[in-house]
Amino acid sequence: MLKYSDDLDKAFLALADPTRRAIVDRLTRGPASVSDLAAPFAFTLAAIMQHLRVLEQAGLVSSQKQGRVRTCSIEPEALRSVEDWISERRTTWERRLDRLGLLLDGPDPAPSPSPTSPTGERP
Amino acid sequence: MLKYSDDLDKAFLALADPTRRAIVDRLTRGPASVSDLAAPFAFTLAAIMQHLRVLEQAGLVSSQKQGRVRTCSIEPEALRSVEDWISERRTTWERRLDRLGLLLDGPDPAPSPSPTSPTGERP
DNA sequence: CGAATACTTAAGCACAGGCTTAAGTATCCA
DNA sequence: TGGATACTTAAGCCTGTGCTTAAGTATTCG
Numbered sequence: 242m243l244k245y246s247d248d249l250d251k252a253f254l255a256l257a258d259p260t261r262r263a264i265v266d267r268l269t270r271g272p273a274s275v276s277d278l279a280a281p282f283a284f285t286l287a288a289i290m291q292h293l294r295v296l297e298q299a300g301l302v303s304s305q306k307q308g309r310v311r312t313c314s315i316e317p318e319a320l321r322s323v324e325d326w327i328s329e330r331r332t333t334w335e336r337r338l339d340r341l342g343l344l345l346d347g348p349d350p351a352p353s354p355s356p357t358s359p360t361g362e363r364p
Numbered sequence: 365m366l367k368y369s370d371d372l373d374k375a376f377l378a379l380a381d382p383t384r385r386a387i388v389d390r391l392t393r394g395p396a397s398v399s400d401l402a403a404p405f406a407f408t409l410a411a412i413m414q415h416l417r418v419l420e421q422a423g424l425v426s427s428q429k430q431g432r433v434r435t436c437s438i439e440p441e442a443l444r445s446v447e448d449w450i451s452e453r454r455t456t457w458e459r460r461l462d463r464l465g466l467l468l469d470g471p472d473p474a475p476s477p478s479p480t481s482p483t484g485e486r487p
Numbered sequence: 488c489g490a491a492t493a494c495t496t497a498a499g500c501a502c503a504g505g506c507t508t509a510a511g512t513a514t515c516c517a
Numbered sequence: 518t519g520g521a522t523a524c525t526t527a528a529g530c531c532t533g534t535g536c537t538t539a540a541g542t543a544t545t546c547g
Binding site: 249262 | 372373376379389438440443444451457458
């Protein structure tokens with residue numbers, strides 16, 4: 242099957258793992274080498290490398306190699322786009338609640354143009 | 365291996381699937397039945413049910429059955445907690461940048477107490 | 488040069504995720 | 518009552534994820 246894969250898919254998936262979230266959390270306090278990032282964990286370096294690859298492919302982390310040391314940094318724009326996706330949905334929901342509140346409070350029983358309410362609900 | 369599983373794990377994992385994000389998106393515009401939610405997709409109803417279970421176990425969606433119809437709604441608090449996690453990391457990162465900016469701009473070359481900078485970076 | 492360091496790659500394994508089909512149960516309506 | 522409707526559950530399949538071990542390469546230092 243052809244799988245449609247978004248940037249958002251990769252970002253959410255990357256953040257769904259606690260080890261990777263811990264790595265992101267560490268990187269918000271400044272860049273770090275692969276060994277630095279691996280130090281807090283009981284996993285092998287290879288495992289951490291794989292987590293870093295997931296984070297990089299999601300655009301959440303970037304890295305560059307200088308000599309034999311690879312330094313990783315977070316990429317805040319990717320973080321932002323995930324945040325924005327959620328924020329948009331939450332505000333859509335809240336606006337809807339406001340609109341419902343107005344309809345319930347408003348003393349003006351103007352007739353609806355369509356048989357179903359504008360919110361799509363069926364009371 | 366014992367797997368430590370957070371609420372945040374489940375929420376991010378739930379949102380990592382495009383079908384499930386589409387369901388969440390739909391629900392921000394108002395409650396819907398399982399069939400309503402399934403209608404836009406080429407999948408079987410069973411597949412959608414499984415997606416809904418993931419969303420419910422992540423706390424992102426709630427549902428109640430009335431007669432033979434199950435009506436689903438989003439649970440905005442779970443959405444908020446995911447948003448907050450990201451927001452906190454992003455602001456940590458931005459505050460760090462501000463601090464660095466001040467250090468670079470500030471004309472006061474007061475001696476650092478430690479050999480490494482407070483940000484943990486090694487220039 | 489040669490050994491230690493810092494990653495990097497590859498293979499393999501156990502298990503979870505996302506679908507399907509093929510049933511089943513519980514309403515609702517004529 | 519009987520059939521259509523709206524889920525619900527279970528089994529199976531295939532792929533992907535998260536680790537491991539066991540190598541490898543490239544730098545740096547004595």
